[in-house]
Amino acid sequence: MPGDTLPVDLNAAQREAVKYLNGPCLVLAGAGSGKTRVITQKIAYLLRECGYSGRHIVALTFTNKAAKEMSERIRSLVDTRLARGLTVCTFHSLGVRFLREEAEQINLKPQFSIFDATDALAIIQELLATTDKARLRAVQQTISLWKNAMLGPDEAAQRALTPSDEEAARVYRSYEATLNAYQAVDFDDLVRLPVRLLEQNTAVRERWQQRVQYLLVDEYQDTNECQYRLVQLLTGDRAQFTAVGDDDQAIYAWRGATVENLAKLTTDYANLKLIKLEQNYRSVQRILSAANSVISHNPNLFNKRLWSEHGAGESIGVKAIDSDEAEAEWVGLSISGQRFDRRAEWRDFAVLYRSNQQARVLEQALRNLRIPYTVSGGQSFFDKAEIRDVLAYLRLLVNEADDPSFIRAVTTPRRGVGQGTLKTLGQFAATHGISLFEAVFQIGMTEQLAPRQLEPLETFGAFINRIQARAQKDGPDSSAEILDELISAIGYERHLYDTLDERQAQARWQNVLDLLAWLKRKAQEDSLTVIDLVQHVALVSMLERHDEADPDAVKLSTLHASKGLEYPHVFLVGVEEGLLPHMGREDDEQVLAADANMLAARVQEERRLMYVGITRAQRTLTLSWCKRRRRAREDVVREPSRFISEMGLASPVDASPDPQANYSPKERLSALKSLLQKT
DNA sequence: GCTGTCAAAGTTTTT
DNA sequence: CTTTGACAGC
Numbered sequence: 001m002p003g004d005t006l007p008v009d010l011n012a013a014q015r016e017a018v019k020y021l022n023g024p025c026l027v028l029a030g031a032g033s034g035k036t037r038v039i040t041q042k043i044a045y046l047l048r049e050c051g052y053s054g055r056h057i058v059a060l061t062f063t064n065k066a067a068k069e070m071s072e073r074i075r076s077l078v079d080t081r082l083a084r085g086l087t088v089c090t091f092h093s094l095g096v097r098f099l100r101e102e103a104e105q106i107n108l109k110p111q112f113s114i115f116d117a118t119d120a121l122a123i124i125q126e127l128l129a130t131t132d133k134a135r136l137r138a139v140q141q142t143i144s145l146w147k148n149a150m151l152g153p154d155e156a157a158q159r160a161l162t163p164s165d166e167e168a169a170r171v172y173r174s175y176e177a178t179l180n181a182y183q184a185v186d187f188d189d190l191v192r193l194p195v196r197l198l199e200q201n202t203a204v205r206e207r208w209q210q211r212v213q214y215l216l217v218d219e220y221q222d223t224n225e226c227q228y229r230l231v232q233l234l235t236g237d238r239a240q241f242t243a244v245g246d247d248d249q250a251i252y253a254w255r256g257a258t259v260e261n262l263a264k265l266t267t268d269y270a271n272l273k274l275i276k277l278e279q280n281y282r283s284v285q286r287i288l289s290a291a292n293s294v295i296s297h298n299p300n301l302f303n304k305r306l307w308s309e310h311g312a313g314e315s316i317g318v319k320a321i322d323s324d325e326a327e328a329e330w331v332g333l334s335i336s337g338q339r340f341d342r343r344a345e346w347r348d349f350a351v352l353y354r355s356n357q358q359a360r361v362l363e364q365a366l367r368n369l370r371i372p373y374t375v376s377g378g379q380s381f382f383d384k385a386e387i388r389d390v391l392a393y394l395r396l397l398v399n400e401a402d403d404p405s406f407i408r409a410v411t412t413p414r415r416g417v418g419q420g421t422l423k424t425l426g427q428f429a430a431t432h433g434i435s436l437f438e439a440v441f442q443i444g445m446t447e448q449l450a451p452r453q454l455e456p457l458e459t460f461g462a463f464i465n466r467i468q469a470r471a472q473k474d475g476p477d478s479s480a481e482i483l484d485e486l487i488s489a490i491g492y493e494r495h496l497y498d499t500l501d502e503r504q505a506q507a508r509w510q511n512v513l514d515l516l517a518w519l520k521r522k523a524q525e526d527s528l529t530v531i532d533l534v535q536h537v538a539l540v541s542m543l544e545r546h547d548e549a550d551p552d553a554v555k556l557s558t559l560h561a562s563k564g565l566e567y568p569h570v571f572l573v574g575v576e577e578g579l580l581p582h583m584g585r586e587d588d589e590q591v592l593a594a595d596a597n598m599l600a601a602r603v604q605e606e607r608r609l610m611y612v613g614i615t616r617a618q619r620t621l622t623l624s625w626c627k628r629r630r631r632a633r634e635d636v637v638r639e640p641s642r643f644i645s646e647m648g649l650a651s652p653v654d655a656s657p658d659p660q661a662n663y664s665p666k667e668r669l670s671a672l673k674s675l676l677q678k679t
Numbered sequence: 680g681c682t683g684t685c686a687a688a689g690t691t692t693t694t
Numbered sequence: 695c696t697t698t699g700a701c702a703g704c
Contacts, residue, residue: 063693064694090694187693188694252692254691355692356692360695416681421681452680540694559692560693579691582691582692605692
């Protein structure tokens, strides 16, 4: 009888969510209520007892990390053979797969480039011909929101009310044309283009609906309009899917996500099954009470209240400190001391913060105290110059039409190609409707370039062609060789040591080596060709790399990147007005002050972020805020966050910083003990 | 025209 | 501390 082999460690609500297969199902899962367990168990149930083949099940997540973790948990539950063909990936990865297969239907080469936010911004900058960074970001954001709402340039232009939006709509049109010329798509397109094709093409739609017989979606509250449509289109009339989400943890409204998608399910699907998970298995009661108390200041779609069978736990600490440096040091000393007192491991501690920049001081302090740590969040690694340099070569190999990568590769290292040459080449390419790379081989016939300018171009073109031929001739097994050959042929290491001082060159070369090692491992593990690798790398951040390097380390993470994770002991730092809730810069702040609705929405989202932070903690939670914080080059005076008082803490809050002693004698003693123990 | 050197400035959150 | 912007030699 189906269901009898379900593990007994599921509660009634979880069991119901796993076994419900009569159509669409929405699971409202509070923080720590075992939502991942429900998804993984449900997939196991579908595979083992309902005769579903892995090829017909798709589970979607928002981050690669979540996908990886989920995939591993499923594989530990069921036989490898049963899980064969199972798809567990992000919306964007599924989009890449879809577009690779269906590329020709929409006039796209399967080797299309994927442009990240930085690439996209560079295009917009060129189109707008301005260096006003705020304006550029605003236009980019506007275009992105239009895309996620499935509005094309024409519709956007029609709906534009302000001159600013009209300009953005014009840029949008050229931006699309540019991407098309480069055979490139941006992140938003990875979901939008599949949706558009599925809507327009019945045959494609039916093929995919045949393929996706059961769909599961994690973090459903973070879906945008486009992603909602994708779920609808993939599941069709059968509507066999399970969406798991928590409206209180919606923290991506700024990138187009809309919590209303939760409510929309209840109206779009009359037969929607709604299941609430309210029992929390993660945290002690004090932490849950604080979380409940904070979030009760928000209006919400669905009422739920977390409870747990764990004890009350220790009281929540609130520390006021003089400066951000002192805060970082205090956190380090506290962790050091507590690790000793509690006989805990480094990995039991996490330090969470609102913005990436806060990581700097913390890293500095932890380094000084010899505390091992890993930083997660921020795609900074792939934004580093040396990484973008190397990837430009790879992207060009895969897609010759990728002009930005051509420009970057051909000018790094310097090989005598500069602004003037590129301008001539660009004009030639534009009038002939070809890519810069193609233009290299044709411009020689004309007399537009001096031999001095032409020669390095032709050498470069021949070089790329040579590697390209190798990449195409040899199969996926030789990905690693090709990478090595490419890098040594470029002479990138020497370039680094030539242009930088020893220390910097070494650090950057190490980054390149790390990237190569990671790429090679990836290529081997999943037997990927160079094309697969390049498309994969655009979507992934390198969190995995750090996790494996040093498993016993304190975790530093942004609040956003911490979602879905849990730690025994959590330090939440910088809990200050202006930072959490974040209010942007002064000009931004004034815009907000003028619009009460916008301000309220902002504060509510920040409050959910606070809620996410609090609910990461299993046993203890410590908050801190600074009276002064260094921002840019000046100190800013700060007030404690409203969220601290909203937590309804019983004990009086330490609200005034004590300039004399930021460390209590006990804290000092513990820290010292810990240090002594080490030496 | 190409390239390197010097100075300034800059930071929400991410697929 | 690290990435962009302007300027002056080669």
